[in-house]
Amino acid sequence: MVKENITYYCKKACSLTGKKVSEYEVYGAESTHNEAEIFNGNIESLSFSGEKGIGIRVFKKGKTGYAYTSNLEENEIIACIDKAVENADISTCDIYNYLPSPKDYLYSGDTVNRKTLFSDNFESFTIEQKIELAKKLESCAKSIDKRVSAVSDLIYDDVCSDTVIMNSNGFDDSYKSTSAFIYIGIISRDNSDTSTGDYFGYERDLSFFKIEEIAEMAVKRSTSLLGAKKIKSGKMDLLLHPFVSAQLLQVLAGILAADSVQKGKSIFKGHLGKKIFALDINIIDDGTLEKGLSSKPFDAEGVPKGRTVVFENGILQTYLYNTYTARKDSRLSTGNSVRASYKSPPQTGISNFYLEAGKTTVDDMIAKTDKGFYVTDIIGVHSGINPISGQISVGAKGLLIEKGSLTVPVKEVTIATDIFSFCKSITDTGNDLKFFPSGGYAGSPSLLVEDITVSGN
Amino acid sequence: MIKLSLAKKILNILLKNGGDFSEIFIQKRIANSLSLEDRKLENASSGFELGCGLRLIRGDSTFFAYIDSLTEEKILNAAKILGSAVNSSSEVKVLDLAQRKLEQRWIIKDPPSKKKQAAKKEMLLKADSCAREYSGSIIQVTGSLSDIENEEFIASSEGLFIQNSSVKVFLAVNVVAEKKGQIRTGYKSFGKTSGYEIFDNTSPEDISLRAAIIAVKMLDAVNAPAGAFPVVIGPAFGGVIFHEACGHGLEADAIIKDASVFKDRLNKKIANSRVTAIDNPSMPYHWGSYTADGEGYPPGENILIENGVLVNYITDYKSAKKTGFKRTGNGRRQSYRDIPLPRMSNTYIACGNDNPDDIIKSVSRGIYAKEFSGGQVDPATGDFVFGISEGYLIINGVIAEPVKGATLIGNGPRILKKIEYVGNNLDFAPGFCGKAGQSIANEVGQPTILVSSMTVGGTSV
Numbered sequence: 001m002v003k004e005n006i007t008y009y010c011k012k013a014c015s016l017t018g019k020k021v022s023e024y025e026v027y028g029a030e031s032t033h034n035e036a037e038i039f040n041g042n043i044e045s046l047s048f049s050g051e052k053g054i055g056i057r058v059f060k061k062g063k064t065g066y067a068y069t070s071n072l073e074e075n076e077i078i079a080c081i082d083k084a085v086e087n088a089d090i091s092t093c094d095i096y097n098y099l100p101s102p103k104d105y106l107y108s109g110d111t112v113n114r115k116t117l118f119s120d121n122f123e124s125f126t127i128e129q130k131i132e133l134a135k136k137l138e139s140c141a142k143s144i145d146k147r148v149s150a151v152s153d154l155i156y157d158d159v160c161s162d163t164v165i166m167n168s169n170g171f172d173d174s175y176k177s178t179s180a181f182i183y184i185g186i187i188s189r190d191n192s193d194t195s196t197g198d199y200f201g202y203e204r205d206l207s208f209f210k211i212e213e214i215a216e217m218a219v220k221r222s223t224s225l226l227g228a229k230k231i232k233s234g235k236m237d238l239l240l241h242p243f244v245s246a247q248l249l250q251v252l253a254g255i256l257a258a259d260s261v262q263k264g265k266s267i268f269k270g271h272l273g274k275k276i277f278a279l280d281i282n283i284i285d286d287g288t289l290e291k292g293l294s295s296k297p298f299d300a301e302g303v304p305k306g307r308t309v310v311f312e313n314g315i316l317q318t319y320l321y322n323t324y325t326a327r328k329d330s331r332l333s334t335g336n337s338v339r340a341s342y343k344s345p346p347q348t349g350i351s352n353f354y355l356e357a358g359k360t361t362v363d364d365m366i367a368k369t370d371k372g373f374y375v376t377d378i379i380g381v382h383s384g385i386n387p388i389s390g391q392i393s394v395g396a397k398g399l400l401i402e403k404g405s406l407t408v409p410v411k412e413v414t415i416a417t418d419i420f421s422f423c424k425s426i427t428d429t430g431n432d433l434k435f436f437p438s439g440g441y442a443g444s445p446s447l448l449v450e451d452i453t454v455s456g457n
Numbered sequence: 458m459i460k461l462s463l464a465k466k467i468l469n470i471l472l473k474n475g476g477d478f479s480e481i482f483i484q485k486r487i488a489n490s491l492s493l494e495d496r497k498l499e500n501a502s503s504g505f506e507l508g509c510g511l512r513l514i515r516g517d518s519t520f521f522a523y524i525d526s527l528t529e530e531k532i533l534n535a536a537k538i539l540g541s542a543v544n545s546s547s548e549v550k551v552l553d554l555a556q557r558k559l560e561q562r563w564i565i566k567d568p569p570s571k572k573k574q575a576a577k578k579e580m581l582l583k584a585d586s587c588a589r590e591y592s593g594s595i596i597q598v599t600g601s602l603s604d605i606e607n608e609e610f611i612a613s614s615e616g617l618f619i620q621n622s623s624v625k626v627f628l629a630v631n632v633v634a635e636k637k638g639q640i641r642t643g644y645k646s647f648g649k650t651s652g653y654e655i656f657d658n659t660s661p662e663d664i665s666l667r668a669a670i671i672a673v674k675m676l677d678a679v680n681a682p683a684g685a686f687p688v689v690i691g692p693a694f695g696g697v698i699f700h701e702a703c704g705h706g707l708e709a710d711a712i713i714k715d716a717s718v719f720k721d722r723l724n725k726k727i728a729n730s731r732v733t734a735i736d737n738p739s740m741p742y743h744w745g746s747y748t749a750d751g752e753g754y755p756p757g758e759n760i761l762i763e764n765g766v767l768v769n770y771i772t773d774y775k776s777a778k779k780t781g782f783k784r785t786g787n788g789r790r791q792s793y794r795d796i797p798l799p800r801m802s803n804t805y806i807a808c809g810n811d812n813p814d815d816i817i818k819s820v821s822r823g824i825y826a827k828e829f830s831g832g833q834v835d836p837a838t839g840d841f842v843f844g845i846s847e848g849y850l851i852i853n854g855v856i857a858e859p860v861k862g863a864t865l866i867g868n869g870p871r872i873l874k875k876i877e878y879v880g881n882n883l884d885f886a887p888g889f890c891g892k893a894g895q896s897i898a899n900e901v902g903q904p905t906i907l908v909s910s911m912t913v914g915g916t917s918v
Contacts, residue, residue: 039517039714045796046542047521048535053506066502070525080505087501090574094497127542152716152837187716187837194718196837233683233918263495264596265633267640345502383831383844384864384914388633388642393681393864393914395833395842412840414864414914416683453916455683455866 006030006052007174009072010164013054016074017081021088023059023099024168025301028052029342031161034127038134038154046127055342058084062093066345096327099169100301104323106332107306111288112297118178119205122160130156133206137184141215145188147223153185153198158206163296171302179293180206181437184214188222195409197222197377202293202437221376225397228409230456237372237427238415238449239365239401242434244375245444249283249355252419253442254387256310257336257348258325267390267419268316277314277423282356284309285320287335292352294441300337300346308334310353322348338440354443358429365428365448372401373410373454390419396454413456425449458483458620463529464612470536471513472614474543478514478774480613480752483527484793489569490603493581501574510793511536514775515543523794563741565624567653569604577602580628580656584665588632591669594676596640597633600665602626604653611753619753625650625744625898627887630665634672641678643671644830644846648887648898650746671828671847674859681848681863681915687823688865688911689816689851694829694886696805696901698908699734701832701841702869703727705892707761707769708787708799709776711836718839718870719767727767728873731809734762736771738786738802744887745802745900749786752797756786761804773799791895798893805902809879813905816878818854824913825849825856826865831888839869842914864914872908880905 010028017024030052037044054077055068065087069080134156142148158180166172185198199218201209240248255266268276287305289295298304301323309317321329322337325348338349366374379395393416399406417425430446464481471479485507492500509532510523520542522535581600588598609621627648634641645668649655690698703719711717719727728734738747738756749755752774761769772780773788776799788797817825825848832843842864850857885902 042516043518043520045519045521047523047796048538049523049794050525051523051794052525066500067504068502069505071505071507072525076505076507080503083503083505086574087503090491090498090578091501092497092499150715150837152711152714194838196835230912235918263599264635264640343504345500379835379840380833380842380844380864380866383829383833384842384862386642386830386846386862389640389675389862391862393844393862393916395840395864395866395914397840411838412866412868412912414683414842414866414912416681416863416914416916418916453683453918455912455914455918457685457912 006162006164009054010166013056013077014166016077017056017058018168020081020085021058021060022168025057025099026166027055027300027339027342028164029161031159033159034130035155035157036131036134038138041135041138043131053342056080056084057345058088059098060088062095062097063088063091064097065089065091068343096324099167100303100323100333101169104326104333105304106334107304109304110297112295112305114175114297116290117295118176121207122178122205125206130206133209133211134182137182137211137215140211141184141186141219144215144219145223147188147190147226148186148219149189150187151184152187153183155183157181165298165302167302173298173302175297178204182209182214184218186218186222188226190226193226193228195222195225195228197225224399225409225411228397228411230412231400231410231454232457233455235451235453237369238452239369239372239374240447240449241376242432242444242446244378245447246434246436246442247378247381248422249353249444250438250442251385251387253350253353256320258319258321258329259348261319262325262328265388271316274316275314276316277311277426279426279429280313281311281426281429282309282313283311284356285336285350285353287351289352292441293437294351299335300339303333303335303337305335305351320348320350322346350440350442352441354433354435355429355445357431357433357445359431360428362430362432362446365430365446366401366406367404369401370403374399374401374406375415392417392419392422413454416453416455422449425451458485458527458610461618464618467532467536468612468614470533471511471540473540476513476515476543478614480512480611482510482751482793483610484508485608486792487570487606488603489574490601491574491577491581492599492601493585494597494599496585498578498581506792508793511539512796513539513543517779519775519796521796565652568624569606569626569652572653580661584630584661587662588630588665588669591666592634592673594634594636594673595632595669596635598665599631602628611749613753617753619749621749623650623747624652626653626655628661628664630668632665632668632672634676636676639676641672641675643668643675646887648744649742650744651742675847678859678861680917681860682913682917683915685910685912687820688908688913689820689823689825690906690908691825691827692880692882692904693884693902695826695906696886696903697829697832697843699806699903700801700804700901701834701843702867702872703734704801704804705834706836706839706869707771708801709770709772709780709782710799712770713776713779716837718836722767725767726765727870728762728765729876730765731879732762732765732873732876733760733807734805735760735807736787736801736804740803743803743885743900744898747802750788751790752788754784754786754788756802759785771799771801773797789897791897795895798895800892800897801890801899803885803900803902805883805885806879806904806906808881808883808904811878811880813880813882816880816905816907817851817856819878819907820851821853823851824860825851830862834869841869842866860915866912866914872911875909876906877909878907
């Protein structure tokens with residue numbers, strides 16, 4: 001064992017924790033990170049970092065406490081353990097609070113090919129290559145259309161990380177993963193108007209990026225809306241771009257977590273076995289999805305990942321469970337324990353969560369719409385959607401659809417509905433499934449939705 | 458946390474191949490958070506972080522590295538790597554470091570480190586029962602209480618050598634109520650740059666009761682209307698409108714990138730004459746306050762808009778240097794792992810002269826927006842949204858039925874001109890603002906104001 005790698009520190013933390021409590025878990029994460037921002041052909045910022053930290057969860061007769069530290073000196077680890085114990089002492093005793101073991105697992109095997117979680121070439125790319133690539137994306141976007149007046153955001157970001165979990169039930173495993181992310185935000189201008197648009201790439205390493213395609217998409221998302229106007233309020237059909245539908249799907253994901261359901265914070269409570277969508281839609285959480293950027297062998301408390309069909313033919317089949325919530329419902333864990341970092345105790349969340357693609361092309365969806373609004377972006381998801389009450393009201397921009405063709409660009413309007421009505425209103429699903437990184441990896445195709453209130457003038 | 462001689466050595470290593478500015482930022486942070494839900498203390502978590510960020514600026518480029526360690530060898534190594542990234546003819550000498558200790562200028566009576574976790578739990582339990590006792594329709598109460606003790610040490614080639622400390626406490630309560638299958642929520646938060654004495658005058662029960670009242674009121678909410686209406690925006694959290702409609706567009710990094718509608722608008726009238734707006738990080742105990750920013754620069758009151766005229770932007774070291782605008786001490790960073798950016802602190806519309814009741818009476822058909830769930834802006838176009846979490850219809854000058862949550866959408870420069878009344882009841886509310894992946898403590902504020910027309914994102918056409 002290499003001294004000073006994260007496994008070494010996790011082992012050390014385990015032996016120190018074992019002296020104070022008998023039931024514990026140590027979660028360790030180590031990562032190296034590179035980020036470059038480009039503006040006008042220059043390096044706006046360049047950062048290098050190495051991060052290391054552990055989170056310790058202890059259990060004392062149904063009470064649990066958590067503490068973390070980025071300082072891995074022995075005395076600091078001990079202070080961290082003491083704090084976790086103090087936190088356990090004040091937490092409320094709960095019979096379901098104990099460490100996971102194989103009898104909690106819904107999925108048995110190691111179905112993820114661990115070699116697909118990282119790129120072997122990741123470390124071979126130099127910082128100069130990363131900067132060149134980012135510069136190329138910027139200049140490429142500027143050359144596509146004269147109306148592009150500025151590239152306001154050009155960020156390249158990559159991370160290589162090792163995740164380790166060890167617990168007193170004998171679990172001891174780790175995995176490595178890599179990812180590279182590139183994001184471009186564009187401002188375009190004509191005589192009378194300013195419009196913004198963005199696009200991104202997210203892969204295991206930078207060699208997979210299709211730079212020209214990313215540039216083109218960002219430019220199109222920006223320039224096609226120049227001259228946009230507010231429209232008159234009314235009900236109309238909406239065509240939602242995957243950028244939009246995937247964000248709405250993430251809201252659904254949040255209230256499908258068993259934790260929300262058990263606490264009365266989900267409108268899906270009591271709806272198992274009911275048909276929620278008018279269409280025969282399938283929604284899946286697949287922690288083993290090939291090429292899924294959220295795939296991993298086990299979740300944030302060491303439970304194996306699997307493929308969970310949450311909605312089948314529009315019918316709600318199951319919620320997403322970690323071990324605690326599974327025991328409470330007399331179920332098995334679907335491997336949906338997540339943490340944002342070693343600083344957070346495990347919570348319930350998604351892995352690769354997606355709405356299965358349909359067959360219709362976006363062009364066909366536009367062609368069959370007599371009067372509608374093609375929503376290409378929404379704003380205010382965090383403030384405008386209340387996942388508990390189910391109300392949705394967000395800012396939107398896009399293009400009007402009239403007699404089967406895209407016509408006038410639209411901005412400064414809102415779209416509003418509620419989650420159940422939204423699910424019932426979906427009339428078609430596109431063939432263009434696209435995934436987005438954000439607290440998991442959520443994917444949706446374009447969706448056609450009928451009769452939604454658009455508010456403008 | 459570090460010797461003066463070592464700091465100077467690191468600053469020099471950073472500049473060994475040239476550059477205009479070098480900085481070392483060391484931070485020690487102890488954080489605690491407790492959350493109560495389902496009447497149970499579910500999560501009690503504590504954290505220790507210690508590390509340092511090294512920054513080197515050459516021209517328009519920033520080079521940055523951080524390490525989770527204060528080992529001399531590791532810092533020197535990181536500094537060498539960073540220094541090698543630059544090859545420049547410009548030569549800057551590190552100025553003599555003049556040591557200054559900036560204590561938080563206001564007194565902390567009850568620091569988190571002296572507070573037992575068990576005592577914090579008691580507060581959450583009281584908040585929980587107070588909310589539940591308010592109404593039988595309440596089905597869930599989530600209370601979260603968090604505190605941070607932060608120590609910073611900043612040295613830069615400009616000659617700064619500063620030690621700084623701060624303490625923050627934050628409580629948020631979310632209440633869920635149910636009636637006939639309808640679920641509604643109420644949210645209220647309270648936080649200050651202070652110790653646990655923040656609860657001397659406002660108790661956790663006061664906060665949870667307020668959240669409970671909102672949740673129960675919203676059970677009778679009707680659909681919000683769709684279309685453009687006059688909107689009266691209540692005090693305190695209502696200030697989120699200025700934060701989104703204007704504040705972000707005044708952050709000078711957006712100006713540099715030509716990504717702000719407020720570029721080239723200095724000394725021009727951009728808002729109704731009744732509007733004066735201020736960013737002030739130096740107000741004692743306020744949630745967004747600090748004694749020195751993330752670059753060690755002591756801030757003061759920054760008047761952004763005076764009687765409708767734009768007079769100042771919001772800057773950090775780099776953007777002030779690039780634009781020539783006044784340096785305002787708004788270089789803020791989430792932690793030693795992040796690069797400082799120009800960010801708002803406590804940003805508010807100043808007190809006006811109008812009576813809030815008269816403002817409501819002036820509206821024949823419109824919306825009264827009282828509490829909010831946050832907002833978002835695209836600074837390049839000025840288009841922004843913010844969400845109402847507690848709102849009411851106004852009919853013939855009287856507050857009528859509650860309306861379901863709705864988003865308000867508008868365009869910053871146009872909305873600023875439509876602020877027609879500014880009340881005399883200034884108040885503040887704490888929140889968090891996210892930008893470039895960094896979340897920081899931000900306070901908003903305003904008295905009651907009237908926006909003569911704004912699009913309300915309801916469902917009722």
